[in-house]
Amino acid sequence: MSTFVVFxxxxxxxxxxxxxxxxxxxxxxxIVQIGALRLREDCSVxxxxxxxxxxxxxxxxxxxFTELTGIEQERVDRDGIPAAEALGDFLGFCRGEAVLSYGNDxxxxxxNVGWARARGEEVKNGFLAAHFLNIRPWLNSLAPETASSNVGRLWQVxxxxxxxxxxxxxALFDCYSFAAAIEHLHSTGTALPEGCLRRS
Structure with a gap:
């Protein structure tokens, strides 16, 4: 099965x-929140x-920040995990995949990985096992109306x-918005950017 990740x-x-x-x-x-989706070639989750x-x-x-994101201090204090753990888990999720962002996330x-390591913390997994791509330029060139939009508004635009x-x-909602935009362009016959799909 061919899959890729958006985050x-x-x-x-x-x-x-x-x-x-x-x-x-x-x-x-x-980083306070990480969201990601593993998608099939048809953009299904x-x-x-x-x-x-x-x-x-x-x-x-x-x-x-709280007003912008809706993320409350109490929730982070209660449910937040250490940065090194979250980063390692996320990089493990991305292993072997093309990993797409809308911008230079x-x-x-x-x-954040650098800061964690500088503090002497172990970040399991690493960048080399995944292929990170910013596809905002590709998306904006095909749908110029998205050029001034943040990722969470792509579906609306x-x-x-x-x-x-x-x-x-x-973060997770923004991933769904991002995936919807990719699926929309893909459904018109537009090929995904080169390097977006790897065979698993």
């Missing part, structure tokens, strides 16, 4: 952080992955039915 991250943020590229002192893009992660440098979520992933329960800026 999305939610990470710590503050007012103006995006515009400043997280350049203010102490502001790091620490084989498996979901979701994890809440406890940030280390900024363990208290900003009000801005793999850079944020790499930052393309006029598609809401793909799952939830809302944008929830």
């Amino acid at each position: 999305d991250l939610e990470f710590t943020s503050w007012p103006g952080a995006l515009e400043q590229d997280w350049g203010a002192p102490g502001q790091l893009r620490e 084989v498996e979901e992955y979701e994890a809440l992660v406890r940030p280390v440098v900024n363990p208290r979520l900003s009000a801005y 793999m850079v944020v992933l790499g930052e 393309l006029g598609l039915p809401k793909p799952a329960a939830g809302n944008e800026h929830s």
Whole structure:
């Protein structure tokens, strides 16, 4: 069976952080939520992955982040797992797959792996066993109306039915929105970008 993975991250943020590229002192893009879907070539879902992660440098979520994502401090404190564990689990989920993002989330992933290792924590699995691809340029070129859209709004911009329960800026919902956009383009006869499918 030929499969691939789509993923999305939610990470710590503050007012103006995006515009400043997280350049203010102490502001790091620490992952708080990972969402991923393993999809067949026809974009049907084989498996979901979701994890809440406890940030280390900024363990208290900003009000801005909570309002944006709906992720409450209490939930992260109760259900969040250590960063190294979450990163290792997710990289294990991706093993042997092409792993697609809508933007450069793999850079944020790499930052977080680096920080965990710098703290002396073991991150099981690694990047070399997966093939990460940012397919936003491909998607935007085929559907120019998506160029200014975040991943969680792709379904809406393309006029598609809401793909799952939830809302944008929830990592797993954003994955369903992303998958719906890929499926929509694929259904028109558009081939997936080269390197997106690997035989398992």
